[in-house]
Structure formats: C-alpha cells, structure tokens
Amino acid sequence: MINLIGGVAAFFLAASPLHAGELSVMAGESIDLGGFRGVLHYTDENDGYRVIATIADGEAGVPVRFSATLAEGQSATISVPRKLGEPEQSLEISRSGDKLTVTELGSVSNQRTGAIAE
Numbered sequence: 001m002i003n004l005i006g007g008v009a010a011f012f013l014a015a016s017p018l019h020a021g022e023l024s025v026m027a028g029e030s031i032d033l034g035g036f037r038g039v040l041h042y043t044d045e046n047d048g049y050r051v052i053a054t055i056a057d058g059e060a061g062v063p064v065r066f067s068a069t070l071a072e073g074q075s076a077t078i079s080v081p082r083k084l085g086e087p088e089q090s091l092e093i094s095r096s097g098d099k100l101t102v103t104e105l106g107s108v109s110n111q112r113t114g115a116i117a118e
Contacts, residue, residue: 034089036080070095
C-alpha cells in the first residue's frame with residue numbers, strides 16, 4: 001500500500017499544472033478539487049477519448065481513480081463533497097471535436113476553463 005501511495009504521489013509531482021492547449025495523449029495535468037488533488041490524462045481510443053483522473057484527499061488520502069470514455073459532444077463531471085453547507089467542488093470534462101476541455105464548476109464568478117487537448 002505504501003508503494004502504491006508513493007507511486008501516485010510521484011506521478012502527482014511529475015505532472016504539470018493545467019494550462020490551455022498543453023496536454024497531449026498520456027501527458028498528465030495536475031488538478032485541484034479543494035483538498036483533493038490529483039492528475040488527469042487521456043488516451044485516444046477507437047471509441048473516443050478515455051479520460052482518467054486519479055485523486056486523493058491530501059497527501060495521506062487513499063487514491064481514487066475515475067475513468068470515462070468521451071465521444072464527440074459528451075462530458076463527464078468529477079465532484080467531491082465539502083463540509084455541511086458548503087457547495088461541492090467539481091470539474092467538468094467535455095469533448096468537442098479534437099478538443100478536451102476542463103471547467104472548474106462552482107459559483108459563476110469562480111469558474112475556470114482550459115483546453116487540455118487539441
């Protein structure tokens with residue numbers, strides 16, 4: 001278990017922060033959902049873009065993996081709970097043509113969007 005957590009932590013450190021247009025196939029990008037941090041990458045498969053996110057609650061949290069295959073026009077959402085009364089923290093991953101876009105969801109004034117594949 002320690003080797004698994006150490007390997008995931010090393011992968012997190014090797015990934016670069018999310019910026020528009022910089023992610024190529026299998027290149028990791030750092031994501032931050034409040035206290036949950038992780039890496040997002042994709043592969044180009046026959047049936048669509050297979051998006052994989054691995055996140056953990058802080059450095060000591062057990063890693064969790066999310067996977068979805070997105071065809072043209074499809075999207076997927078990753079959300080994590082917050083304290084009672086606080087809004088959830090979410091990322092929406094959308095595919096439009098050859099572009100994969102990640103949008104941080106929350107209050108309208110706090111949304112951020114970035115293309116991760118072109």
